[in-house]
Amino acid sequence: MEPSGSTTIASSNNHTQNSTGGGGCLWEVSEKARLCRFLCYGSEGDIYTAREEGRVSMESAVALLSLLQEGRGAEVVEEIKRFTQDERAVRLGPSFFALALCTQHSELKTRQAAFKALKEVCRDPAHLFSVIQYKKELKEGMKCGIWGRALRKAVSDWYNEQDAMSLAVAVTKCKQREGWSHQDLLRLAHTKPANEAIALISKYVTKGWKGVQVAYADKENSEEVVKVLSYLEVVEKVKHSCDETEVINLIEEHKLEREQLLTDHLKSKQVWRALLKEMPLHSVLRILGRMTSNKILEPGGSETQAVCDRIQSETALKKAKIHPFSILLASENYKRGQGYQGKTKWEPDSSILRAMDSAFYKSFMNVEPVGKRFVVAVDVSTSLSSVVPGTSISTAVAAAAITMIFARTEADTQVLAYSEGALVPCTVSADMTLAQATVELVKIPGGSTDCTLPIIWATENGKAVDMFIILTNNPLWAFTASPVESLQKHRQKSGANSKLVMCGLTSIGHTIADTEDRGLMNICGFDLGALSVIRNLAQDLI
Incomplete structure (x- = not known):
């Protein structure tokens, strides 16, 4: 037992104090704690293995199933939201699996809470596709479909409650994943667009650009629809352009990203240089070796200087919330001069190494005590x-x-x-x-x-x-x-x-x-x- 005069801090997961043979204090691993471990890194045990990404299965979710059987499904959904929104989860797959499981639980209250949480947990299309795929896998062998009224409404709400411009960017960047596309989801959910701009994006996804041109050519369009229409036109234009200068201008003017370009475009050094200007800092750090190898970043070049300035900019580091350990991993990998797979080799640039060293110390401001x-x-x-x-x-x-x-x-x-x-x-x-x-x-x-x-x-x-x-x-x-x-x-x-x-x-x-x-x-x-x-x-x- 605890010695007299000492204090015990209770937590939401209940530290259970038991007397043990040695007079120590044993903390029971509650089902809630096991659930939280599962949502954090995909296992209920006390072992976290770095870089181990596996497909989540029922076998690793015993506590999750147990809590659902005890009627604590709404509590489970709250934890899923907490772990995904507060960035506590190391891996998001377990949360998507858990949410999919909650959406098909026998208890109505649990299902309602899970469907309502879909738009909060799934921040981008890849997340949404992942939950839908887990639902499909969980239903396999049950001889019934997944597209009931509740899922149709939740998926429709996911699209309808997005900001139109953000959705236009999202559907053109991440078109499909896990065997699902936006076309599949909008068709199966029978989505009725909530406003004109969402209707335009829906038509673009289901009927393509030609269908949009036919439907909107002679229409009196609102300001928001005009804005989305011109953005989609740019995305289509870049897809059909073989003119390097035009592609670069479109990238710079409309902040296009590499997922919206063709593979052929990415053979151009100038296109990469244009992309690097607005590329998220995490992505820049990941591809420094490749950019040096391809001579896109050259010693003393203006692009190299611009990248170095960004890497060590306190504003950029803060905005991207980059952790010092991320900088260290990227820096040591770059220093190595060779990729893990493939034959990519490069001569590390001394100015980039100095910038990363400086960024390492500056990024400590991003670590919350x-x-x-x-x-x-x-x-x-x-x-x-x-x-x-x-x-x-x-x-x-x-x-x-x-x-x-x-x-x-x-x-x-x-x-x-x-x-x-x-x-x-x-x-x-x-x-x-x-x-x-x-x-x-x-x-x-x-x-x-x-x-x-x-x-x-x-x-x-x-x-x-x-x-x-x-x-x-x-x-x-x-x-x-x-x-x-x-x-x-x-x-x-x-x-x-x-x-x-x-x-x-x-x-x-x-x-x-x-x-x-x-x-x-x-x-x-x-x-x-x-x-x-x-x-x-x-x-x-x-």
């Missing part, structure tokens, strides 16, 4: 020279970057290193550069590993910690005591609701323990999603 007490402990017992799977980042640089992210954004962060069975002095601090922090970690000698040392240190030194983050690339764990027991002792002595995240930076699936303690999470590998998982756990959201 959680406001908890953190201990970030780095296991230097094995060589930190291996690479995090699926990335170009060495484990040393990854560990240094992760410690820096917490040291720079959380006011109460203690950085520790441990090796040869003991904690060792580590002077990684918030004012260091990434290179300095990496050097600091690499110079510590290796030895055997004991991942419970940071917890024991905090307990013995009377430091109350909300979140222990332990980074290691050692697949073989050695403990003087079990991590769960060490964590329970720390909770008991400090009165803190301490949680533990074990990050196996080079792991592809091993875990420290099969535990039912909700305050314990395993991360295999590392990516931006891992930081979201840590954040969600710290805030009692999963």
Whole structure:
């Protein structure tokens, strides 16, 4: 039980306090917590595996089904909305699957809530197509269609409640996905357009540009219809243009994107240069290697300078909400000079590398503090020279970057290193550069590993910690005591609701323990999603 004088923070997911053999505090993993884990990363277990994108299935949604059977469907829909709208979900597929399941639940209240949430959860056509496809898969074998009155109304509302210009951009950028097209959806939903502009887009989708020209040629059109009509005309014009200058002018004047162009257009360097000017910063970072390889970005060129200015612009970084870890992944990948697949190779441009380095430090402003007490402990017992799977980042640089992210954004962060069975002095601090922090970690000698040392240190030194983050690339764990027991002792002595995240930076699936303690999470590998998982756990959201 909790010692007298200590406090227990209750959360919406119920921390259940049980007496255990060692007098520790065991937190039960409630069905709600399992649902939230599923919505966050597609699994109800305590293991998050970086870069693992799989198709969601019933087998991984046991808690979701259980909550629906208990009549808590409306609660499930609220969580789906929360995870998609507040950007808590690392992967959106599980939320789309869960919403599709709720739309065909036997309880009317659940179905109504789910259909009503469709337009809030599906922010773009790809999301909508995904939910429809999950519905189709869930109905397969049931010998009944999915297009009942409720779905027809929900899909019609999705189209009718959009801003007309935004919808015109959306339907021309994402025409089809998952075997569904806008034409299919509007036809099957029997959509009656809510206004003239939506009617125009609907006709364009179902009858094509020729049908639109016939219908609208001699009509007296409203201002909004004229605006949409001229935009669709531009999209059609670019599709049939072989004139490079005309294509470039249309891109620049109407902010067209690459999804609206033909493959032939994308063979032109000048077209890419025009696209780069307005391309979302996330996309720019992803294609820097290809742009350098194709000589679209050349050393000393004006386009290269413009891209460098954008990459390190605080306004652009803030608008795109780019995280420092995203910059690091892109930067290390660019530095590598070679793509993961294919034969694309490039000579990294020094000015682009400098811009990305500058952007890395500026983007810390985008990390919102959680406001908890953190201990970030780095296991230097094995060589930190291996690479995090699926990335170009060495484990040393990854560990240094992760410690820096917490040291720079959380006011109460203690950085520790441990090796040869003991904690060792580590002077990684918030004012260091990434290179300095990496050097600091690499110079510590290796030895055997004991991942419970940071917890024991905090307990013995009377430091109350909300979140222990332990980074290691050692697949073989050695403990003087079990991590769960060490964590329970720390909770008991400090009165803190301490949680533990074990990050196996080079792991592809091993875990420290099969535990039912909700305050314990395993991360295999590392990516931006891992930081979201840590954040969600710290805030009692999963």
